[in-house]
Amino acid sequence: MKKLPGGILPSEITPREVFLNRRSLLAGALAGGATALLPQAHAAEGSPLPRLPCTRNAKYSVSEQPTSYADISGYNNFYEFGTDKGDPKENAGTLRPKPWSVAITGEAEKTGTFHLEDILHPHPLEERVYRFRCVEAWSMVIPWVGFPLADLIKRFSPTSRAKYVEFTTLYDTTQMPYERTSILPWPYIEGLRMDEAVNPLTLMVVGLYGSVLPNQDGAPLRLIVPWKYGFKGIKSIVKINFTAQQPRNTWAVVAPNEYGFYANVNPHVDHPRWSQASERVIGKGLFARQPTLMFNGYENEVAYLYKGMDLRRYF
């Protein structure tokens, strides 16, 4: 990694947004009393995993009550460990998130295979409470711990030919037993357009509820794109590839009429087999249905990315 004069890594410089955000936090603290000075991350109710040092990024957090830790870590779609929502929790014990390495490949100045620690090291962690909307019409509110993907991308200096970022999940049948089945073509692949990837909302996630990410939620490194359906949030990433071609993401490959590349949350464009107009909020009892919001409620932040696009065609 290239050092700046004085031995400071480029990534160690506090980004302007964070700096400004600290100011607004301080202003909030003055107005609201000293308790707001350091917004603490949510505590993991019952997480056996180590705590991660992080503070809440209030600017990018919703105010809704987060879904319980038990539900977030017990109700998962992670087909590498089974197709029932309870399977990943039961079966993900075979995943070994440490040691872990990530290959950075393709259209970038710096490429290679790196230890996860070296990938993570320069990035300060923050907690962001995001809405999470599954394509199956259920939703959660999740306190993730991570850092902006944009900060990571910057470090590897993608070239002008890099129009997309492609992510790949681990392929190892000894760790991921369902990769022996043909339920999906393995390994799982997802991708983003470069402007989507560097949007400040797009998050590389390493934790949940202030603690290390449980295996079944995609340890040790996963993607979260809160305005897109959950399947875009690829788990247990081993490869990040900068490319000129639009990645062929797994669900769009297996069912192109049902799942697209963009997969933006959109209450006006139904899945062929079910309505996307509303969602069941997990943990809210029997009458848990609420209307789904355009871009999952992040319209102000991301609508500009899709200006002039026919969202019925590019679903």
Added chain:
Amino acid sequence: MKVEQRYRYLYKPVVFAACSVPAVLLALGTVGVVLQSSGSGAAAANALASLLGPDPVAKLLHSCGKTALNLILITLLVTPVRQLTGVTHLVRLRRMLGLFAFFYASLHFIIYIVLDRGMDWHSVVTDITKRPYITIGFSALLMLIPLAITSTNRMMRRLGRRWQKLHRLIYLIAIFGVWHYYWQVKRDVRLPLLYAFLLALLLGYRLVKQWQARRRLTAKPRGSPSLHPSTSD
């Protein structure tokens, strides 16, 4: 008389209890979820709610649907088992099994309307008319209604030969039911395919039987009119 009493005091109550088990568990789970939502953090409420898991509406919906389908397949199993084992009086259980299938299918539909769709009639109508897997599921439920209505002894007597004809609808209902299940699964179709396989066995058995019966008839020498189809059973 002895057989009748055994059915009345033993077999039927046992089958009734067994068929009620899913409904009782789902009802207990529902009570747990309601208690939880009304603010009770009691261990009992949590234990009951855990019967339905994190997505209680989906659990209720899918459990009722699957139980209805299981019972439909079991009713279709009665005839082959009778014929293969010779235990012909098993047919006395079939009405109860069929009515329970209707009960769970109706519950499935009510849960869909009230909890899943939140009584949003517009979206219910859109679903039924525009989503093929819901259209066929709904048709299957509609076809179950005349079967349930004509399940009484009186109706059986009144309809006579037509009763059997009407109740052959169950073959189509079963096909629609399995199809409805297959079509709504996201990707892992192994279990729906297993249902389709079992249904194919049950229907295939009947086709083979029918074919054999027809062959026996045509193979008879012309001079023996004693075995005309209308005289058998």
